[in-house]
Amino acid sequence: MKKLFIGIDFSKEKLDATIILACGMNEIGSREYGCFPNNTTGYRKLCNWVKTNAWNTIAEEWLFCGEDTGSCSIGLSKWLYGKGYDIWIENAYAIKHSSGIQRVKNDKADSAIIAEYAWRQQDKVVPFEPL
Template identity: 50%
Template sequence: MKDLFIGIDFSKEKVDVAVITATITATGLSETAQRNYNEFKNSISGFRQPVKWVGQNSDVIAPSSWLFCGENTGDYSKPLCNFLYGKGYDIWPENAKSIKDVSGIRSLKSDKADAPMIAEYAMKKP
């Protein structure tokens, strides 16, 4: 079971990352800490930075309980996904339409808003 959900919104120059911590309750998963957000360069030299930042914002949750999830954007998402997978992290590249269909219509459309929406999707989707 995962306890930390990391939503990634990929773009050419940067990745927006949001972290949600959750625990199991009688009614399902519930958030247990304040959400965190940051952005990083989408480059090979910058891939370690989001992982380090997630570790600092993980409430001491073991990396085996982390789940990275992001919209599969092909060339923009593939390098970071490969990096994370190669380091042994669980990464879920998902179809953007699936995320948007489940998340509903959002009046605010921005990378900063999309990253937490993706983390919510990962947390709520079985």
């Protein structure tokens, strides 16, 4: 079972990420937020940030999740896959309609919604595999 959920909001220039630590259906601790460049340097910084905020979990207990944004999401997805991390690239419609009405719309809030989606829907994970 996964314990650490990393929601990623992809854009051409940056990656906004939120970490949620959970045990079953209970959220533990405070959420962490970070912003990184959408390039190889940013991918490394993102992973180091996750390791720093992993609360004694191991990589096998982590789940990275993001919306399928085509070219914006493919680079990090392939990079994480190559490093052996679990990443779930989900249809944006499914994530949007799972969260109900949202009053705040920004990249930070979107990354939190994606992390919550990964946590609550983890039984539906379809792991990313490059073509």
